[in-house]
Amino acid sequence: MRLASLKRRSRMKTSFPTLVEPKTINKPVSSVEANFTQQWRLVTTMTTNLIFVLDNNRKPLTMCTAGLARKLLDSQKAAMFKWYPATIILKKSVVELPLPYLELRIDPGSKFTGIALVEIETETIVWAMELEHRGLEISSSLTARSSVRKGRRNRNTRYRKERQNHKKQPGWLPPSLQHRVDTTITWVKRIIKLAPIKSIAFERVKFDIQKLENPSIEGIEYQQGTLQGYTLREALLEHWGRKCAYCDAIDIPLEIEHIRPKSKGGSDRFNNLTLSCHQCNQKKSNQSIDDFLKHDPVRLNDIKKNQKQSLRDAAAVNSTRKKLFDSLRTFNVLVYSSSGAETKMMRIKSNLPKAHFIDAGCVNASSLVILKTIQPLRVKCNGHGNRQFMTMDKHGFPRKDYSPKHVRKDWKAGDIIKVKKKDGTSVLGRVKKAAKTLVFIPFRGKETSFSPKNTKPIHRSDGYRYSFTIIDTELLQKIVT
Numbered sequence: 001m002r003l004a005s006l007k008r009r010s011r012m013k014t015s016f017p018t019l020v021e022p023k024t025i026n027k028p029v030s031s032v033e034a035n036f037t038q039q040w041r042l043v044t045t046m047t048t049n050l051i052f053v054l055d056n057n058r059k060p061l062t063m064c065t066a067g068l069a070r071k072l073l074d075s076q077k078a079a080m081f082k083w084y085p086a087t088i089i090l091k092k093s094v095v096e097l098p099l100p101y102l103e104l105r106i107d108p109g110s111k112f113t114g115i116a117l118v119e120i121e122t123e124t125i126v127w128a129m130e131l132e133h134r135g136l137e138i139s140s141s142l143t144a145r146s147s148v149r150k151g152r153r154n155r156n157t158r159y160r161k162e163r164q165n166h167k168k169q170p171g172w173l174p175p176s177l178q179h180r181v182d183t184t185i186t187w188v189k190r191i192i193k194l195a196p197i198k199s200i201a202f203e204r205v206k207f208d209i210q211k212l213e214n215p216s217i218e219g220i221e222y223q224q225g226t227l228q229g230y231t232l233r234e235a236l237l238e239h240w241g242r243k244c245a246y247c248d249a250i251d252i253p254l255e256i257e258h259i260r261p262k263s264k265g266g267s268d269r270f271n272n273l274t275l276s277c278h279q280c281n282q283k284k285s286n287q288s289i290d291d292f293l294k295h296d297p298v299r300l301n302d303i304k305k306n307q308k309q310s311l312r313d314a315a316a317v318n319s320t321r322k323k324l325f326d327s328l329r330t331f332n333v334l335v336y337s338s339s340g341a342e343t344k345m346m347r348i349k350s351n352l353p354k355a356h357f358i359d360a361g362c363v364n365a366s367s368l369v370i371l372k373t374i375q376p377l378r379v380k381c382n383g384h385g386n387r388q389f390m391t392m393d394k395h396g397f398p399r400k401d402y403s404p405k406h407v408r409k410d411w412k413a414g415d416i417i418k419v420k421k422k423d424g425t426s427v428l429g430r431v432k433k434a435a436k437t438l439v440f441i442p443f444r445g446k447e448t449s450f451s452p453k454n455t456k457p458i459h460r461s462d463g464y465r466y467s468f469t470i471i472d473t474e475l476l477q478k479i480v481t
């Protein structure tokens, strides 16, 4: 960023993004919400994400609170560098080493990936974000495209020679999954540039089945410790669908049950275990499963089939996670991996509720985790529009003339801009359509059009949409008390 534009920006009165997602602002405030807002004010100073700080050589420094950042900006000692994630740049260079060092922790998921920055020594989550993927949209739009193309081939019945080798390369992932790897890596790259990161911790597997099958590899502590209990229970719950295997009861305490009773030589191995409610467990007692379910052959068959399903199937390392892990190791920092069961155990021990960013913060934690932010940045993958020149009907015929999406070179749909109104006030919002006049949706208020003259860029459209995860009251109370 050029110095002139920095200077100009630092003169703008700075205010940090609103705490509530823009969409929810126009809703009527109920008494519960009002009460909640009051509570929120109590803790607001210590529970927002910390702000990234760079020196004038763009070296990442110790992160600071929003309050301090505001002071630095108002006294012109720093300028706004980036809005999402909020970053300021100091106007001098700093020699000292930034302390404390942070660990970047990632909990990859199919819909959301939680990312958290944690002070390693105190295990404190100081910054968090949730990355919302768009895998489903990608796969459905590719299916739509392929069906149009296939239809076209059917009409044109002449033989057409194969034009390229469609054999999948090793390491190939479907575009919807590759997208998850790519966007996560993009964000790791971005964050590494902004914060003093020493290591990356990554939840590589859900259950460490190898440890489960062969507990001796970790020594006596693992065999008898709490961790094995957690891992085993979680793996069983997942494998047997979180219900009683004999009566399908859900949402009740489930007991670990030996399919072949121990008294008849059944082992403690994973594939001899299932889950049942207390009543069924008592009823079955030490009967063999064939006797117990002789009146219900369908269920008997299902259980036997489920039991046979190879553990390797459950243990098969999720291909996306494997690829992500391999990509993370190309960065110049240490990478640790851990299992989901360990994460969950640490989260429960730390008395923290379930959320993607909290799970991320608990990955690879060595002691109880302290939560210092409950306002994670929500980043939705939006894509960059499409490159289609012609819209077509369902038969694949052109429907209307091509109209270019981006008419103006300087503005683009999705840019966040500040518009100066005629009465002197200014509003923040997002460009909906960039033409001769900008169609603009302010964060507060109704859609309007403006001349592009009176606008300033805040954050250029980069394929992501930013907001803040709506604050959970339960979460809030945990922090207040």
Ligand SMILES: [Zn+2]
Binding pocket: 244, 245, 246, 247, 248, 249, 276, 277, 278, 279, 280, 281
């Ligand atoms: Zn039951």
